[in-house]
Amino acid sequence: xxxxxxxxxxDAEPVDRADIVVQARQLRRGSEGATRGLSLTIRGLRxxxxxxxxxxxxxxxxxxxxxxxxxxxxGCGKSTLLRLVAGLDAPTAGSIAFxxxxxxQDVRVMFQEPRLLPWxxxxxxxxxxxxxxxxxxxAQARAERALxxxxxxDKRGQWPSVLSGxxxxxxxxxxxxxSQPRVLAFDEPLGALDALTRISMQQLLERVWRDQGFTAILxxxxxxxxxxxxxxxLVIEDGxxxxxxxxxxxxxxxxxxxxxxxxxxxxxxxxxxxxxxxQ
Amino acid sequence: MSLIDSLPRRKAFSSEVDAGSREExxxxxxxxxxxxxxxxxxxxxxxxxxxxxxxxxxxxxxxIVLVWQLACVTGFVPxxxxxxxxxxxLAGWKLLLSGELVRNIWVSFWRASIGFVIGGxxxxxxxxxxxxxxxxAKLTDTTLQMVxxxxxxxxxxxxxxxxxxxxxxxxxxxxxxxxxxxxxxTLHGIRTVDPQLIEMGxxxxxxxxxxxxxxxxxxxxxxxFVGLRFALGIMWLTLIVxxxxxxxxxxxxxxxxxxxFMLIDVVVLSILIYALLxxxxxxxxxxxxxxxxxxxxxxxxx
Numbered sequence: 311x312x313x314x315x316x317x318x319x320x321d322a323e324p325v326d327r328a329d330i331v332v333q334a335r336q337l338r339r340g341s342e343g344a345t346r347g348l349s350l351t352i353r354g355l356r357x358x359x360x361x362x363x364x365x366x367x368x369x370x371x372x373x374x375x376x377x378x379x380x381x382x383x384x385g386c387g388k389s390t391l392l393r394l395v396a397g398l399d400a401p402t403a404g405s406i407a408f409x410x411x412x413x414x415q416d417v418r419v420m421f422q423e424p425r426l427l428p429w430x431x432x433x434x435x436x437x438x439x440x441x442x443x444x445x446x447x448x449a450q451a452r453a454e455r456a457l458x459x460x461x462x463x464d465k466r467g468q469w470p471s472v473l474s475g476x477x478x479x480x481x482x483x484x485x486x487x488x489s490q491p492r493v494l495a496f497d498e499p500l501g502a503l504d505a506l507t508r509i510s511m512q513q514l515l516e517r518v519w520r521d522q523g524f525t526a527i528l529x530x531x532x533x534x535x536x537x538x539x540x541x542x543x544l545v546i547e548d549g550x551x552x553x554x555x556x557x558x559x560x561x562x563x564x565x566x567x568x569x570x571x572x573x574x575x576x577x578x579x580x581x582x583x584x585x586x587x588x589q
Numbered sequence: 590m591s592l593i594d595s596l597p598r599r600k601a602f603s604s605e606v607d608a609g610s611r612e613e614x615x616x617x618x619x620x621x622x623x624x625x626x627x628x629x630x631x632x633x634x635x636x637x638x639x640x641x642x643x644x645x646x647x648x649x650x651x652x653i654v655l656v657w658q659l660a661c662v663t664g665f666v667p668x669x670x671x672x673x674x675x676x677x678x679l680a681g682w683k684l685l686l687s688g689e690l691v692r693n694i695w696v697s698f699w700r701a702s703i704g705f706v707i708g709g710x711x712x713x714x715x716x717x718x719x720x721x722x723x724x725x726a727k728l729t730d731t732t733l734q735m736v737x738x739x740x741x742x743x744x745x746x747x748x749x750x751x752x753x754x755x756x757x758x759x760x761x762x763x764x765x766x767x768x769x770x771x772x773x774x775t776l777h778g779i780r781t782v783d784p785q786l787i788e789m790g791x792x793x794x795x796x797x798x799x800x801x802x803x804x805x806x807x808x809x810x811x812x813x814f815v816g817l818r819f820a821l822g823i824m825w826l827t828l829i830v831x832x833x834x835x836x837x838x839x840x841x842x843x844x845x846x847x848x849x850f851m852l853i854d855v856v857v858l859s860i861l862i863y864a865l866l867x868x869x870x871x872x873x874x875x876x877x878x879x880x881x882x883x884x885x886x887x888x889x890x891x
């Protein structure tokens with residue numbers, strides 16, 4: 311296991327190594343059920359900032375454990391939707407209901423910026439993710455496990471400033487994962503990474519999602535990423551859901567395959583047509 | 590100053606990280622490897638640096654002393670105007686033997702520290718309060734900004750009327766002088782903590798106390814240190830002025846006494862000691878800075 315993990319410290323390395331996946335899955339599935347994720351029902355959701363109505367009535371049901379990607383042009387309200395789901399902002403109207411009432415550490419967000427505390431070592435940064443359980447006896451052990459899960463076990467004592475962009479983002483992922491959330495919201499988490507790092511991060515995201523079985527909501531402007539990762543892609547336009555595409559392809563999906571390209575083309579075409587309409 | 594000093598170190602440092610990460614290198618090759626020559630340069634000259642580094646700052650002061658000595662020995666500068674460094678050292682040795690020097694330095698040092706602790710403490714407290722509470726800021730900031738624009742040394746006549754030439758007069762002036770740089774920089778540090786980190790802390794369920802201890806205070810610390818170093822400079826300045834005008838002990842008093850008796854070597858000695866004490870205070874604050882800001886890229890050693 312150590313051997314295999316050492317390979318992963320380089321971002322561009324494919325993370326999806328079969329032996330780790332199997333071992334990690336056995337570790338997880340031993341204690342928790344396969345579908346730990348919370349289902350999510352959104353009704354008539356609206357949000358306005360002053361006169362500007364960003365979300366104009368969203369109705370949506372996300373089954374537990376589903377990987378949903380939300381795409382749309384910038385300013386369409388996709389990040390606002392995510393912030394509402396994560397409880398960072400309050401909706402103007404409408405409701406968001408989870409399958410069960412979530413505890414604070416059940417819903418976690420990962421942002422485009424890693425938002426690590428520069429004055430805390432990597433391990434302490436991950437411990438922050440435990441929330442109220444930070445002072446429990448096994449906090450450090452849990453943080454270490456989360457770091458190993460994202461392949462950064464050997465970076466535990468480093469300052470964040472010495473890590474590369476991709477490594478920082480993986481620490482942020484470990485911080486989000488350490489409390490074993492049941493809903494994980496991603497706000498363009500890979501937007502600032504270069505192409506190679508992004509692909510390996512996508513594979514990492516897919517792996518932890520399959521291992522931990524949380525409900526994943528990924529906001530992205532990269533349609534290829536959405537199609538490669540998600541069970542379902544929502545296209546948001548003018549504050550409404552304009553398209554709801556189910557991606558029914560087996561995993562692991564082969565990057566650049568014809569089916570993915572076709573789906574991507576279809577969604578992109580829709581997005582581009584929409585932009586011509588408004589101009 | 591500290592930023593400029595650490596620039597070459599930081600560059601060398603980041604290039605080392607680059608070498609360790611394949612992803613960075615991949616992106617670098619794409620952009621035409623702009624740092625490659627840089628990396629080679631710093632790695633070849635790096636091992637020599639530490640030895641020379643410690644000496645370089647002292648080259649200029651030593652050269653000045655040397656030129657000064659030469660000018661005095663050759664008679665270019667008459668000893669009535671400026672005594673030779675050797676004469677100054679001799680005067681220092683005599684005062685050291687009589688115990689006068691140590692006593693006066695100790696008195697000045699004591700005044701400086703107590704005044705600094707009082708003024709710095711109050712400034713820090715106001716900085717925290719006004720940075721964290723809107724109400725407190727609205728209530729006191731305008732007043733403090735008005736008071737700030739009065740040069741605190743202009744209060745000397747008033748202070749002498751109030752306190753006489755007692756210890757409290759000097760402590761009051763030092764405290765007042767030190768207050769503002771600490772206050773302003775603490776306030777600035779707290780106001781400029783990355784709001785994204787504060788949001789992150791809240792999301793992860795930090796209480797107000799934890800948020801302060803783990804996010805706001807460490808974030809404000811670099812700025813607080815800037816205030817600290819400014820304050821140390823002002824501390825010595827205020828003390829010199831206060832002691833030369835009204836005192837019965839201390840370095841400033843020693844200099845004024847020497848002037849009465851035309852002992853110009855003692856006058857020069859006092860001035861040099863002030864310079865050394867100032868340098869000492871600055872070095873102490875920088876050591877503290879390195880210790881507490883070891884996470885900061887500017888302070889990381891290779």
